Amino acid sequence: MSPSATDARLFNFSAGPAVLPLPVLRQAQEELLAYPGAGCSVMEISHRDPVFLKILHDAQQRVRQLLGIGDSHEVLFLQGGAKLQFSMVPANLLRGSGKKAHYMVTGTWSKGAVGEAKKEGSIEKVWDGAATNYDRLPAAAEYQIPADSAYLYYCSNETIQGVQFSSEPACPAGVPLVCDASSDFFSRPLSIEKYGILYACAQKNAGPAGVTVVIIDRDLLPRGEEHLPGYLLYRNHAENDSEWNTPPTFAIYMLGLVARWLQEDIGGLASMERINREKAAQLYAVVDAYPHLYQGHAASEFRSMMNVTFRLPSEEVEGRFLKGAAEHALVHLQGHRSVGGIRASIYNAMPKAGVDALAQFMRDFARIAT
Numbered sequence: 001m002s003p004s005a006t007d008a009r010l011f012n013f014s015a016g017p018a019v020l021p022l023p024v025l026r027q028a029q030e031e032l033l034a035y036p037g038a039g040c041s042v043m044e045i046s047h048r049d050p051v052f053l054k055i056l057h058d059a060q061q062r063v064r065q066l067l068g069i070g071d072s073h074e075v076l077f078l079q080g081g082a083k084l085q086f087s088m089v090p091a092n093l094l095r096g097s098g099k100k101a102h103y104m105v106t107g108t109w110s111k112g113a114v115g116e117a118k119k120e121g122s123i124e125k126v127w128d129g130a131a132t133n134y135d136r137l138p139a140a141a142e143y144q145i146p147a148d149s150a151y152l153y154y155c156s157n158e159t160i161q162g163v164q165f166s167s168e169p170a171c172p173a174g175v176p177l178v179c180d181a182s183s184d185f186f187s188r189p190l191s192i193e194k195y196g197i198l199y200a201c202a203q204k205n206a207g208p209a210g211v212t213v214v215i216i217d218r219d220l221l222p223r224g225e226e227h228l229p230g231y232l233l234y235r236n237h238a239e240n241d242s243e244w245n246t247p248p249t250f251a252i253y254m255l256g257l258v259a260r261w262l263q264e265d266i267g268g269l270a271s272m273e274r275i276n277r278e279k280a281a282q283l284y285a286v287v288d289a290y291p292h293l294y295q296g297h298a299a300s301e302f303r304s305m306m307n308v309t310f311r312l313p314s315e316e317v318e319g320r321f322l323k324g325a326a327e328h329a330l331v332h333l334q335g336h337r338s339v340g341g342i343r344a345s346i347y348n349a350m351p352k353a354g355v356d357a358l359a360q361f362m363r364d365f366a367r368i369a370t
Contacts, residue, residue: 011354014332015159015307015345016183017203023265024257024349042253047246055249056242059256066259066269069192069215076214076234077242077252081201082182085212086113089153089178089197090120091232092224099150102126104143104169107134107158108338109180121150134161136299140170151176151196157184159204160336162309162343163302168194176220184306185213186262187348188273196220202251204306205348207258210251262348272348279346279355280305286359290366293317297341311341312369318342321365328361330354 012019035042038051045052060075094101103114105128117123127138145152152171157164171177176196185200197216203209221235236244266272287294297309312318335341
């Protein structure tokens, strides 16, 4: 990437597609016209070509290494994003099972998953945070999961409300735990053995839009019924090495570069988590220092380290905040269109310099606004 292009980059706090690591973008730029050994771009290579298969398998292996995934789970690269998984999970695990699936509704994305699951079978919301506008998460004593449940579903980080689980919810032995980890995937270590299915669309922490990582317990692969549309059967993708159809080749290549950056530049997910917590703590400290101006949405013990959400006293003040932020090269801070307010998405690739600049602007704005 040329110095002028680098200098033109702003601090991008978009919730997704989101900021990517500069070393990854530089390598992709260098290899864009001719990937080494291929004589053409990654975007031009057949998905059956040995060159691309090496890219695919390297990305799978790096995902396994980062998350400590053993032979019990498959790593699949699919398309359709989280919204396809809203349907694919119940189509495979609920339809025709004669069981009930259980959902924790902690924000917009888990609420959306419920709507799709209802089309496939019987579901029950074991906890719903609507009464407090999804500003907190349930304690273990607030819900119960039957031992014969088809699965327990939750979203580990709600990007719109800015609430995040610090650990997996309690789930009875034998009940698959299903997680939408789209917005905090690769942000911290996980105990994959606890999950039946964990999935993540890549465009937050793992790469560009276009690929969805699905990590699935191999014991669950037989559950989908044969009359399901072929793309919806997880086992079709597992049996065909994520090539049941043409996979999103360039997005997989980029995901592999991000995984390598996490391994070699960052030092693994434990190091990434430490950095992420420091960045989030810095912004929340400013929110807490000026409570007359910044009203955080999430209760303090449930705050997300990925999406810092808050409001200002009025839409007019929020407008001035966003305008001033943009003038300081701090962009895409507006909250989701459904809730408004301010949202700073500080995913893995957001550099500390960007968080420093936003924290300073927030302090300066507080002095001007009051």
